[in-house]
Amino acid sequence: MAPEPFTSDRFGFPMLWVNCIGAYLQVLPVTKVQLEYFLCDARDGHFERRWYDSVLQLNPRTTARRIWRDNYWQAFATGLLPSEAERVAAWCGSGYRLPTKTEWVGAFAELRAHSDLNLLSTAARWAKDDRARELLGRLDLALRDAASTSGLRPGGEVLSAMRLGAMEWVRLEFGEPGRWGALGEPNPRFFGNLLVPERGDLLTRQEIDSERHHAFGFRMVYDPRVAASANLHDDEKGEPS
């Protein structure tokens, strides 16, 4: 049976089925709204108020109503280390993880060729959270406006903020230098760059994953097969899923 084109993540934000990954990918990078849901629930002492303040210093917070062309990147949760992003994914449950470089580049190409030029408004119907719907609506307008300023077509890769969004952490494969890298083509006002995501231009170096960068965020992949097999495993052990 073909999978549904969209689903929603644990936060109630939409995820899109991406054929080349064979899994769902978050339509947008993880936002501060999602991160705050996580912070409210996380029992991890690492994610305390002071930690969040230090993250907000790098990329301040804004409310959905104040989002526009010149600040929409403030909606994204950036400044996290990849290890912290992984802990957010682990909190979301089994099947959630950060994408690999190949998956990210494949998803970029697929979204670029996406025929639905109303990606965010379609995705908003799958959102289970009012704050998510409001945020998606505002980001849709801001990203279209930013694309028009840059002379870009508002295709799927722009509306999903893979282009004009933030740098996104990706897991590197065997043979690549280091364990983590970052892909994307952020808005030049947010992070000046001449990266070409189509070519897989990667920002990476030794110890890149130990320093916070204001423009580095992440998005998650959700593989329902992994989640199903984990649930089955839990059922066999008699543990609640």
Place this chain on the structure above:
Amino acid sequence: MKRLWRWLFGPKLEDDGPTKTEHNFGGQVPSRLHIDDDVALASRGSEENSVETTEPTPVAYLPSLEVVSLPGHGKTSYIWALLYTLRRIDFLLPEYACWPENEETSAAIVRLHEAIGAQRLPRSSKGNAEEWYRLLLRRVGPYGARPLTLRDRSDALFSPDLTAETEDEMEMEDHPPVHEAYTGAQTVCWLLSLADLANEETDVLDLRLDRLIDASRRSQPSTLTVPLKLILAFSKADRLADLPAGLRGELKDDPVWQAMAAEAQVQTWAGRRGQTPSWGEVAFKSYLERMWGIHLTLQAWFCRTTSGRLFMERARARQVEVRFAMVSATGGDALGKSNLGMPWAPRRVLDPIFFSFSFDLPWSR
């Protein structure tokens, strides 16, 4: 097309002199390299470097291209990226060579190459500290042999206080006096980072141009002043969000940078050089035609705003010939405070130099 070709290349300096003289250029020249007479003549006072001369004669140098900018607009980074690129493209141009004319330049270039290799960023230039770079270039495509003198120094020309009427008022604690800030070069490259300009600063660009022209006129020794040639180079172009997509594409796909990156890859994997195909006449011509296309597109883009139109009107009224270029010295924002955090990836940094070569008058014996 012929006219455009002549304009782009300008008067060619013949570098095939019949007599060859061997010089010691600070120990930087390969042993088999012979310097043409024209180059030796054009180097203006390079005799202090010759083997026979023991006592160097002090010479008052003029920059062949005066690079000016507002503080923080990336002048030092640009000069670093330019010198780095000029030294790295020897595999690209047949028989091209670039070497320092004196020991100071040689040492400075070694320092900046080390810094770029370590992904360090330059510190901001302050006070009267200045760095001179004197280079000799051989067979720069159709431009032939050229000496290149650059100076890196903080500018009082672009004092933030535009209301100052006199030079005394314009003098600031961290900047040299205006009359010293300008050396009288006829070609000026103004690095302008639009991303770092506040709205009110953008509104007075034409007034800043006036100040530049006045300083140029004052510094010229003759009463027969030569009209200023200006290259307005938009620096930190990677940060320009409203740059047309085509221009951004030109930055991303800068053929010089791509060739340098490919050559670096070859060196890494094969441990030897010369694998990247060099440019023939057609490739160089194609590069210069694209450079001209970028100039026209940038001019139209800049003149879409009132301040841009005012700037161009002022330039026309004061007979300033303007060329537009865009450069990105580092290829992106820094990931650290004093460290770029990724390899330097300079884009289109040669364009201002090629424009200045095409402006130059021919040398004569």
